[in-house]
Amino acid sequence: MNAPAPLQRKPTTVWQMYRSIVGIGAFCALLIVSVYQGTAGRIADNRARFLGNAIEEVLPAAHSTVEVALDANGALVGAAEPADLPAYLAYGDNGELVGAVITARGMGYADNITVLYSYSFELKAIVGHKVLESKETPGLGDKVELEPHFLANFEALDARLNDDGTALANAIVTVKEGEKTEAWQLDGITGATITSDAIGAILNRASGFWLPALERDARDFRPPQSTEE
Amino acid sequence: MGKKQSNSTDEFVKGLWRDNPVFIQMLGLCPALAVSNTAINALAMGAATTFVLVMAGLSVSLLRNFIPREARIVSYICIIATFVTCVDYAIMAISIELHRALGAFIALIVVNCLILGRSEAFASKNRPALAVMDGLGMGAGFTAALFFIGVMREVLGSGTLFGVDLFPGGFQTWTVMVLPSGGFFAMAIWLLLVNRIRQYQAEAEKRAGEQEAAS
Amino acid sequence: MARLSKLLEIGSSPHVTDGASTDVIMRNVFMALLPVTVFAVYAFGAGAALVIVAATASCVLTEHWLCRWTGQPSTVGDWSIAITGLLYGLTLPPDLPLWMVFAGGVFGVAIGKFLFGGLGMNAFNPALVGRAFLQAAFPQAMTHWQAPFAEGRFEHIPSSVLAMPFWEPAYDAVTTATPLALMKFEAEFAGGRELAAGLTSGSVGETCGVLILLGGVYLVARNMMNWRIPASIFATVAAVTWAFQLYDPATYPGPVFMLFSGGLMLGAVFMATDMVASPITNAGCWLYGALIGVLVVVIRFWGGMPEGVMYAILLANAVSPHIDNLIQPRVFGTGRGAG
Numbered sequence: 001m002n003a004p005a006p007l008q009r010k011p012t013t014v015w016q017m018y019r020s021i022v023g024i025g026a027f028c029a030l031l032i033v034s035v036y037q038g039t040a041g042r043i044a045d046n047r048a049r050f051l052g053n054a055i056e057e058v059l060p061a062a063h064s065t066v067e068v069a070l071d072a073n074g075a076l077v078g079a080a081e082p083a084d085l086p087a088y089l090a091y092g093d094n095g096e097l098v099g100a101v102i103t104a105r106g107m108g109y110a111d112n113i114t115v116l117y118s119y120s121f122e123l124k125a126i127v128g129h130k131v132l133e134s135k136e137t138p139g140l141g142d143k144v145e146l147e148p149h150f151l152a153n154f155e156a157l158d159a160r161l162n163d164d165g166t167a168l169a170n171a172i173v174t175v176k177e178g179e180k181t182e183a184w185q186l187d188g189i190t191g192a193t194i195t196s197d198a199i200g201a202i203l204n205r206a207s208g209f210w211l212p213a214l215e216r217d218a219r220d221f222r223p224p225q226s227t228e229e
Numbered sequence: 230m231g232k233k234q235s236n237s238t239d240e241f242v243k244g245l246w247r248d249n250p251v252f253i254q255m256l257g258l259c260p261a262l263a264v265s266n267t268a269i270n271a272l273a274m275g276a277a278t279t280f281v282l283v284m285a286g287l288s289v290s291l292l293r294n295f296i297p298r299e300a301r302i303v304s305y306i307c308i309i310a311t312f313v314t315c316v317d318y319a320i321m322a323i324s325i326e327l328h329r330a331l332g333a334f335i336a337l338i339v340v341n342c343l344i345l346g347r348s349e350a351f352a353s354k355n356r357p358a359l360a361v362m363d364g365l366g367m368g369a370g371f372t373a374a375l376f377f378i379g380v381m382r383e384v385l386g387s388g389t390l391f392g393v394d395l396f397p398g399g400f401q402t403w404t405v406m407v408l409p410s411g412g413f414f415a416m417a418i419w420l421l422l423v424n425r426i427r428q429y430q431a432e433a434e435k436r437a438g439e440q441e442a443a444s
Numbered sequence: 445m446a447r448l449s450k451l452l453e454i455g456s457s458p459h460v461t462d463g464a465s466t467d468v469i470m471r472n473v474f475m476a477l478l479p480v481t482v483f484a485v486y487a488f489g490a491g492a493a494l495v496i497v498a499a500t501a502s503c504v505l506t507e508h509w510l511c512r513w514t515g516q517p518s519t520v521g522d523w524s525i526a527i528t529g530l531l532y533g534l535t536l537p538p539d540l541p542l543w544m545v546f547a548g549g550v551f552g553v554a555i556g557k558f559l560f561g562g563l564g565m566n567a568f569n570p571a572l573v574g575r576a577f578l579q580a581a582f583p584q585a586m587t588h589w590q591a592p593f594a595e596g597r598f599e600h601i602p603s604s605v606l607a608m609p610f611w612e613p614a615y616d617a618v619t620t621a622t623p624l625a626l627m628k629f630e631a632e633f634a635g636g637r638e639l640a641a642g643l644t645s646g647s648v649g650e651t652c653g654v655l656i657l658l659g660g661v662y663l664v665a666r667n668m669m670n671w672r673i674p675a676s677i678f679a680t681v682a683a684v685t686w687a688f689q690l691y692d693p694a695t696y697p698g699p700v701f702m703l704f705s706g707g708l709m710l711g712a713v714f715m716a717t718d719m720v721a722s723p724i725t726n727a728g729c730w731l732y733g734a735l736i737g738v739l740v741v742v743i744r745f746w747g748g749m750p751e752g753v754m755y756a757i758l759l760a761n762a763v764s765p766h767i768d769n770l771i772q773p774r775v776f777g778t779g780r781g782a783g
């Protein structure tokens with residue numbers, strides 16, 4: 001102890017307590033608000049850029065995107081506010097519809113995996129995927145982001161709807177490595193069976209949810225105003 | 230606290246070795262183990278913690294006669310949380326990717342016992358200049374410790390350093406080192422080294438003392 | 445320290461019922477393991493032989509070097525570390541690079557045994573600690589299974605075995621999935637006869653259930669192993685599996701498959717019975733075995749990995765002192781609950 005310990009300290013008055021806590025609280029609040037104000041613009045820019053980069057990775061033709069949602073009747077509408085797992089319609093340089101970009105989540109080996117994937121209306125197929133968040137074992141589970149033969153699945157992964165347009169014609173499934181025979185099958189990864197199976201299941205579920213509505217309504221969908229990137 | 234006249238350089242240097250927060254005081258181990266899987270993450274975490282240490286130390290020292298004893302913990306936590314929130318926004322503004330890598334651990338700087346510990350034990354009893362030097366020293370020691378752990382984990386666990394491939398041509402990565410358990414292994418190896426060196430130092434000092442006494 | 449290790453050799457373990465010393469027991473365990481080892485080399489060839497030799501050598505050398513370094517007399521002479529090394533080798537995949545075998549052996553003995561105080565003090569089975577480390581460090585190499593009875597297995601050493609230290613192994617051997625991986629990922633159940641005879645792929649010494657059982661019977665007959673532990677494990681696994689198969693035969697395999705697949709036989713007979721890391725009382729042994737059995741079934745059915753014997757035994761090792769605490773023999777002359 002540097003200072004000699006006071007044997008009898010003056011009792012703290014209520015006013016002193018009040019003064020210090022309110023004072024510090026006000027000072028802290030002010031500081032946080034000003035830092036928030038100062039950085040909010042850049043943070044929003046960063047977020048948009050991060051999403052833009054991800055979308056560009058899965059769907060290079062996309063120039064601008066509009067977030068969409070399904071209303072109570074299952075019809076496609078513009079999203080009122082950003083969803084946890086958003087889906088976007090993507091438009092090309094001349095404003096033509098080039099595809100849809102969908103976020104989806106499901107259980108992997110270690111934890112939830114969140115993926116972003118793109119659907120092409122022209123090919124009726126999934127044409128790109130990117131893992132946004134995963135805690136899979138490094139060196140095994142993260143092969144779904146790196147392994148060339150697995151990524152080759154996404155050149156055109158068949159996601160055709162059935163004749164009624166209510167569900168996928170063929171469920172998207174992951175098969176054992178080297179045993180892919182159909183266009184809707186994912187060629188799996190030996191040694192990362194659970195993770196590659198999970199990707200198949202995630203894509204299958206999210207596609208079953210989004211694609212019927214997208215196929216039915218997306219071509220007639222008129223965005224309120226298209227957000228330029 | 231025996232020395233009455235300690236200068237600011239001493240306060241800085243002690244955090245690097247003699248009172249190193251991670252290797253000697255064993256404080257703030259949660260982030261030291263959790264986000265030290267790459268050298269970059271370790272440095273970013275160290276820098277963020279250092280900033281909070283210095284700013285919280287400065288604030289607490291400036292307000293040391295203003296804050297009553299009874300309300301000191303709540304005041305310190307409030308101050309620390311404020312600076313952590315600022316750092317959180319700043320990192321998000323610098324890079325979303327970095328923010329994703331550090332994840333929840335930025336917010337958890339608030340409960341890093343190192344910061345509250347230094348505020349309570351040092352900043353509340355010393356001049357602002359000394360408190361800042363103490364914060365800088367502790368922060369530097371913390372960063373250095375995280376960096377050493379991070380380097381070991383990244384080199385073994387990914388075969389890279391700062392993302393640069395060190396061993397082109399099929400280095401077998403030790404996956405366990407990038408997993409949480411690898412943090413404990415790396416930490417244990419460094420602790421072994423640090424304690425060994427301290428042992429030698431103590432023996433050398435003792436011998437020097439005996440010689441002096443003999444002559 | 446020297447006094448300490450002498451004390452431990454006449455420890456309170458129930459296995460030592462006739463005053464046999466460590467090296468007599470260990471020599472018998474070695475005899476029991478011999479058929480398993482010979483079969484392993486026959487099934488997997490030169491690579492497996494090298495893995496077993498490297499595993500034993502790494503454990504013995506580590507123990508010897510650590511004893512010297514800490515100034516204790518070397519405990520290598522009593523065979524116990526050689527048995528640990530042999531067991532450790534038998535749990536490894538047959539085409540594992542030798543440098544990884546060494547790394548795991550050093551880790552298992554240094555961290556799993558020596559850090560706790562050496563022979564008689566280890567809380568965990570050192571062989572399994574080494575294997576668990578490898579599983580965490582090199583998951584790819586540890587889930588790479590060479591097909592058994594491959595042609596030319598005695599002349600040709602798999603290139604992965606001789607991989608350069610710290611370098612990624614290149615595989616040239618024919619690989620197959622283990623029966624447990626097939627169960628987990630393909631819902632295919634191998635036949636019991638095939639499994640018991642050791643015709644499937646797997647770790648070096650875990651495939652031939654019959655030979656492992658024979659070794660176990662030999663040890664029990666010589667009164668050198670507590671038969672209650674494997675009996676309890678087998679009974680629990682069989683009962684739980686049977687119940688699940690009754691409920692849904694398409695998803696859950698039968699008791700025979702569960703007993704003879706993977707490392708269950710080897711684990712139950714030679715690993716879980718580790719005299720130091722298992723409970724002391726007979727009731728404790730039943731409880732300990734039941735715990736392992738339940739954990740094995742839980743991990744195999746619902747866990748992320750196909751095999752769970754190693755983790756089940758390590759977890760049970762961790763609670764075995766608590767089991768001893770729970771089931772303490774009542775001190776003579778005191779009332780219930782006292783002591």
